[in-house]
Amino acid sequence: MTFTIPIENGNEVKNAEADSQRTLYPYVTGTSVVAIKYKDGILMASDMGGSYGSTLRYKNIERMKAIGKHSLLGASGEISDLQEILRYLDELILNDNMWDDGNSLGPKEVHNYLTRVMYNRRNKFNPLWNTLVLGGVKNGEKYLGMVSMIGVSFEDNHVATGFGNHLARPILRDEWREDLSFEDGVKLLEKCMRVLLYRDRSAINKLQIAKMTEEGVTVSEPYSLKTFWEFSAFTNPTVGAEGSW
């Protein structure tokens, strides 16, 4: 006679619940964010696409938001986790305002808070699947930092997430200088975003540029970049090599 050992019902259910609560893979993702320090503050650029795997599902997602009076957050990665982070930051800013003491959280403080949140979530094997860019100006001091989903955090003059790491960083390392004017900064960011548009499959030609200065945050209206496809080699690529492409 055969019999099976009964499995502890309680345990199994608990494990299943615990597993389904952890983030295992991202679903709706945003692609790169690129940001630089310039003369008056911070400039940040990101496109407005949200991909669902290989489909471009959403074309109107704002991935850059103002945080309090002094900071600007940009995020790539899972969109639902970005919305969760915005809720946490809302609560943080609200509590800070309730003190009503004339002091407000600056970008350094918000960056530190985000680093702690991301690192602690990673330690519990339940990460917020984002790479965050935090920039801001407080009392004339410019700040630009980045936190990844495993809690790696650092501060720099120019940052890029996702594909921007490979495509935009080389350009920024070569061409960024101290005290860029607003026009030069925007031109530099557009150069990076154009390369990303050509070479990142999840990028779309609808981007926003956000400016953060002592006066506050302005996020531009969405616009598109001009692209160039008129190379003579593209019109008839196989003129010298019949049969290839």
Add this chain to the structure above:
Amino acid sequence: MSQSAVDVPPKGGFSFDMCKRNDMLIQKGLKAPSFLKTGTTIVGLIFQDGVILGADTRATEGPIVADKNCEKIHYMAPNIYCCGAGTAADTEAVTDMVSSQLRLHRYQTGRDSRVITALTLLKKHLFSYQGHVSAALVLGGVDITGPHLHTIYPHGSTDTLPFATMGSGSLAAMSVFEAKYKEGLTRDEGIKLVAEAICSGIFNDLGSGSNVDICVITKGNKEYLRNYMEPNPRTYVSSKGYSFTKKTEVLLTKITPLMERVEITEVGGEAMEE
């Protein structure tokens, strides 16, 4: 009724006979030897008079730099050169093989080789090995039909492009090309852009490094600029290199031959014969 097997000509392509044995060895815990890869940045672009190819010079074996100054731009024909990324042995062997095939073809036809000939020979070979020959190539040259630039992937597919990059540093180099390439570049502008793209790979990619090699091919002429740029020179703390302390004294400059202790005898003159 002969016992010997009929002589079957060897079938082309990869022989999968050893795969079962390799699987068994890996299961038993044997680690396969790592390949010498050229984690690389290689680029090519077409300018107004021809083609310019560029490459870095670092060859890596896992995390170690095996060769600080290797040559990644291979000769195919007097008017065709090929940059190679991927497994170093594969790129060397495949370019050598096609180079000799091209030379024999030149003797037979009496004409200069064409770039599409090299392209077809390479892609046929790589496809028949189904990607196991890990060679990613940037092939460029100027023949009677004009300048040509192609990329060839390890599985055998090819692209014909005005500018191309391959290797681990390809994204860093491509970002420079996408931002700055335009048609009708002059020779100096082209060389500057290629050097910039390779430097971008050298400084932003860990698999690429050391120096920049450039090859300029025009109608009827080629220039192989080995180590065109050396942005990572070996530096010493003292400008004289290493200087020995003044305390070393010279005792004697006379040379005395030592006593002979070994006698060499000839054994009947048969020693070295077969």
